[in-house]
Amino acid sequence: MSETPLATAVVRWYDKNARDLPWREPGVGAWAILVSEVMLQQTPVVRVLPAWRAWLTRWPEPAVLAADTPAEAIRMWGRLGYPRRALRLHECAVALVERHGGAVPTELEQLLALPGVGSYTARAVATFAYGRRHPVVDTNVRRVVARAVAGEPDAGLATRPADLVATEALLPAEPAVAARASAAFMELGAVVCTARSPRCVDCPLVDRCAWRASGQAAPAGPTRRPQRYAGTDRQVRGRLLAVLRESTVPVAREQLDLVWADDVQRARALAGLVEDGLVQALAADRYALAGEPGNAVPQL
Ligand code: SF4
Numbered sequence: 001m002s003e004t005p006l007a008t009a010v011v012r013w014y015d016k017n018a019r020d021l022p023w024r025e026p027g028v029g030a031w032a033i034l035v036s037e038v039m040l041q042q043t044p045v046v047r048v049l050p051a052w053r054a055w056l057t058r059w060p061e062p063a064v065l066a067a068d069t070p071a072e073a074i075r076m077w078g079r080l081g082y083p084r085r086a087l088r089l090h091e092c093a094v095a096l097v098e099r100h101g102g103a104v105p106t107e108l109e110q111l112l113a114l115p116g117v118g119s120y121t122a123r124a125v126a127t128f129a130y131g132r133r134h135p136v137v138d139t140n141v142r143r144v145v146a147r148a149v150a151g152e153p154d155a156g157l158a159t160r161p162a163d164l165v166a167t168e169a170l171l172p173a174e175p176a177v178a179a180r181a182s183a184a185f186m187e188l189g190a191v192v193c194t195a196r197s198p199r200c201v202d203c204p205l206v207d208r209c210a211w212r213a214s215g216q217a218a219p220a221g222p223t224r225r226p227q228r229y230a231g232t233d234r235q236v237r238g239r240l241l242a243v244l245r246e247s248t249v250p251v252a253r254e255q256l257d258l259v260w261a262d263d264v265q266r267a268r269a270l271a272g273l274v275e276d277g278l279v280q281a282l283a284a285d286r287y288a289l290a291g292e293p294g295n296a297v298p299q300l
Contacts, residue, residue: 013203014183048080071290087278239260240279241279248292
């Protein structure tokens with residue numbers, strides 16, 4: 001616990017500077033926090049806000065979503081991107097009903113056993129919903145720890161077990177304080193210790209930061225290149241899904257053919273959607289969202 005002073009400084013800063021985000025408000029339940037964590041993993045806050053509110057207005061509890069179809073979850077996901085997350089959330093809601101009576105469990109092992117709930121999400125839910133003491137390590141936290149503690153300009157591309165150990169060492173012993181520290185480190189990385197332009201003069205760790213103390217040049221930013229979207233299979237998949245989301249009856253392949261000119265790429269994208277379980281291939285070369293009610297027998 002020798003690094004707890006860092007947590008103290010970051011929590012003090014967080015108390016005054018945290019963004020006002022609805023999933024952080026007192027009384028927000030574990031299901032709402034779980035949904036926010038899944039949505040935020042690959043989508044910016046500003047796009048998540050309306051989607052999160054709409055999702056929870058429609059499905060305020062896991063049981064309500066579990067009683068609906070996967071197709072409706074995919075439809076509701078809209079253009080948030082990476083729509084397999086909608087399917088996983090639906091599967092998770094079903095599992096919560098079957099295994100936990102419709103409640104989100106409190107224990108890390110139970111959370112990790114849920115479909116679509118990985119190491120980060122399980123720790124985030126246990127920490128932010130139930131005030132448990134777990135290292136919650138996303139890209140932002142890894143970057144803060146790499147700079148402030150290890151004196152490195154940036155973190156690696158993926159979370160390693162060593163990152164969990166290094167972050168846990170920063171957490172205060174008291175679980176509720178540790179939970180707040182986890183939120184604070186995450187926020188600091190999101191808004192101050194950013195990848196390309198860390199604002200060290202505004203940082204509560206400026207006098208304690210190993211990277212700052214080393215006098216190294218400003219970090220070059222993430223080595224991960226920004227992902228291209230235009231012209232990719234992801235764009236084609238998005239267009240195909242947009243057509244299927246708009247229809248509650250099966251769609252003929254000829255109609256899907258209109259969304260993209262390249263036959264090979266379009267076929268590959270459609271096959272990928274079927275393989276991922278987002279789309280069903282039906283008889284007579286027709287397609288529908290997964291689990292759409294009233295559809296004909298799937299194509300053999
Ligand atoms: S002092 Fe600068 S580099 Fe160090 S943690 Fe703060 S913002 Fe990041």
